[in-house]
Amino acid sequence: MQTNSQNFTSIPRREFLWRFGGGLGGIALAHLLGRHDLLADLTPQKPRAEFNGGLHHRAKVKRIVQLFMNGGASQCDTFDYKPELIKRHGQKFDPGDGSRVEAATSVPGNLMKCPFEWKQYGQCGRWVSSVFPQLATCVDDLAFVMSMASKTNVHGPASYMMNTGFTLPGFPCMGAWISYALGGLSDNLPTFVVLPDARGYPYNQKGNFTSGFLPVTHQGVIIKASAPTPIEDLFPPASAKFITKESEADGLRLLNNLNREHLTHWQGDSRLEARITSYELAAKMQLSAPEVLGLSGESEATRKLYGLDEKATEEFGRRCLTARRMLERGVRFVQVWSGAGGPTNNWDNHADIHKELPAMTNSTDKPVAALVKDLKARGLFEDTLIVWSTEFGRMPFTQGATGRDHNGGTFVSWLAGAGIQGGVAYGESDEWSWKAPKPTYCYDLHATILHLLGIDHEKLTYRHNGSDRRLTDVHGQVIREILA
Numbered sequence: 325m326q327t328n329s330q331n332f333t334s335i336p337r338r339e340f341l342w343r344f345g346g347g348l349g350g351i352a353l354a355h356l357l358g359r360h361d362l363l364a365d366l367t368p369q370k371p372r373a374e375f376n377g378g379l380h381h382r383a384k385v386k387r388i389v390q391l392f393m394n395g396g397a398s399q400c401d402t403f404d405y406k407p408e409l410i411k412r413h414g415q416k417f418d419p420g421d422g423s424r425v426e427a428a429t430s431v432p433g434n435l436m437k438c439p440f441e442w443k444q445y446g447q448c449g450r451w452v453s454s455v456f457p458q459l460a461t462c463v464d465d466l467a468f469v470m471s472m473a474s475k476t477n478v479h480g481p482a483s484y485m486m487n488t489g490f491t492l493p494g495f496p497c498m499g500a501w502i503s504y505a506l507g508g509l510s511d512n513l514p515t516f517v518v519l520p521d522a523r524g525y526p527y528n529q530k531g532n533f534t535s536g537f538l539p540v541t542h543q544g545v546i547i548k549a550s551a552p553t554p555i556e557d558l559f560p561p562a563s564a565k566f567i568t569k570e571s572e573a574d575g576l577r578l579l580n581n582l583n584r585e586h587l588t589h590w591q592g593d594s595r596l597e598a599r600i601t602s603y604e605l606a607a608k609m610q611l612s613a614p615e616v617l618g619l620s621g622e623s624e625a626t627r628k629l630y631g632l633d634e635k636a637t638e639e640f641g642r643r644c645l646t647a648r649r650m651l652e653r654g655v656r657f658v659q660v661w662s663g664a665g666g667p668t669n670n671w672d673n674h675a676d677i678h679k680e681l682p683a684m685t686n687s688t689d690k691p692v693a694a695l696v697k698d699l700k701a702r703g704l705f706e707d708t709l710i711v712w713s714t715e716f717g718r719m720p721f722t723q724g725a726t727g728r729d730h731n732g733g734t735f736v737s738w739l740a741g742a743g744i745q746g747g748v749a750y751g752e753s754d755e756w757s758w759k760a761p762k763p764t765y766c767y768d769l770h771a772t773i774l775h776l777l778g779i780d781h782e783k784l785t786y787r788h789n790g791s792d793r794r795l796t797d798v799h800g801q802v803i804r805e806i807l808a
Contacts, residue, residue: 375707378778379505384743384808385776386707387509387651387658388502391644391692392486393684394526394663395479395671398718398728399736400757401438401681403468405451408755409720413437417721419758425721428477428730429674433722435756439678448747455685458693464747465696465705466738467806471751473763474716477732479527479665479672482715486766487532489795496536496786498770499657501795502777503542504535505784510654512612514605517650517658518544519643522551524664527715533659537788540598544659547617549646550639554617558606580604616649629698631690641691648698651708662688671714674727696740709776710740713769720756733759737769743776745808764803771800772807 375386400406412435417425425432440453443460450463474482481491488495496504499516508515518533526532533544548554560567583600590596619627622645630645631637640662647658663670663684673680692712699705717735718728734753740746753760771781774795781800785792 376778380780380783381775381778383776383778384707385709385773385778386742387656387704388709388711388773388777389647389651389695390499390657390659390711390713391688391695392526392659392661393671393688393712393714394483394521394661394665395673395684395714396482396716396718396730397671397684397714397735398673398677398681399470399734399753400718400720401440401677401728402453402455402685403451403736403738404470404717404734404753404757405442405453406438406720406753406755406757409435409757410437412756417756417758419754419756427719427721427723430723430727430729432719432729433724435720436677436722436726436728439726446747450747450749455682456689458689459696462693462696462740465700466740466746467744468749469737469739469751469764469769469803469806470734470749470753471760471762471764472717472735472737472769473760473765474732474735475765477716477730479715479730482732483527483532486713486715488534488536489766489770489797493528493531493534494536495534495793496538496542496795497533497544498773498795499533499544499659500535500538500542501784502657502774504538504786505774505779506656506777508654509656510612512605512608513616513650513653513655514545514609515656516542516544517655518546519549519647519658519660520546521661521664521669522548522639523669524666526661526663526670527665529665537793538786539594541594541601543598547646549617549643555609555613558610558613612653616653617646619645619649626698630694634690636686637688637690640687641694644691644695645698648695648702648704651699651704652702673718674723674729676726677718677728678726680727699741705741707742709742709744709773711737711769711773712739713737717757720758731758734763739772739806743808745806748806750803750805765799767796767800768803770795772803775802776807 376383400409415435417432417435438453440455442451442453444451445460446464448464452460452463474485476482476491484493485491487497503515535543580600583596587596627633630641632641643660647660650658671684696710699708714735717731719731723729734757751760751762751764774781774784781794781796785794
């Protein structure tokens, strides 16, 4: 006992207090600091990337709008002019090299020329069919990728591939990767927004907008711009008179405290963190979203430019105009969809290309051209990238009498805006627009887009199930021929 007493008296007073009181006190202090986010983060979030600095090299693009034509837009009836197809109209298709000619859902018919008139436009002399009269006036600003191809001719897997780089579900889409890599540009608006067709979601439903194995906060925020309630559950129902601004603020504060407390027991689960983030963002969007989505402040000339005064173009035009307003206010990636999933109301023109294709082009031609021209007029073209894409193309021969079946062998995408050399074309399909001899895949398109954002696609990785996953998988080459 005497020895122990001597040991106690030999301990300095401050060390004695820490050993016997500071242990539990330190735990309590750490808990309090953690609740107020004052502890060092063991898995720090990436800082918001500066525009021109990029992640790996100087960036040319600050924001992106992607226009996705759901269903498989026919390349040989829009942008891929083929005199040989016109010459051999009505003949049995024989590629001449012994290749087996097959179709996804039908028996191959005879070759069918484009039923629409073709003309050359712009200083570049780009051929465009008469279904895109307004967009044709913009060809000197567009860079066409004429050799796009898919590894499948089935809608779901092909749509996954164009959005995520994989034909299977469960992988992050491009918008989620960009959100993960660069973060947001605004504290009051989402980083990645999806504007779906009012007629319904595309093939794969919300799977095209998923964050996959990335943290859930990077998934696309769906906004139905034409709906009476564009953002669900953003505001309380009109019947809830008991909810006031003060009570709502108190409720959100309590909910946030409960969620933060719960989160301490589930470290590493991104779903709860995403939910907390979404609540915080929703509170901010209650102020910012109505202003962004309200088009009353736009001039009559602008509304007319986007076709808001015409029945055919009003819905898609509203979403293109909304996309421009979002880009202006700090949304980094906006995806605008044309066409719902299913056999109709999209670009899946199996029955009659003469009637089905014009119904889709009529609704999108004017708004897309307006978006290009409006971004140029406002000076946003200098740091904004526009991407027009689809999941695959159509066959050069008939399905039934005048329809066209799926074709993963070739289709067309185009890009415009920051870092893009307008009026050029890269790659080509064969003389019938059946296959691309040297195919360009989504990996190359994605690598090019990331490159313009200042990102090396081979260095943007995320560790998942023992593998360093990439948007471009193990593929991808930057298409430098279309870069300015």
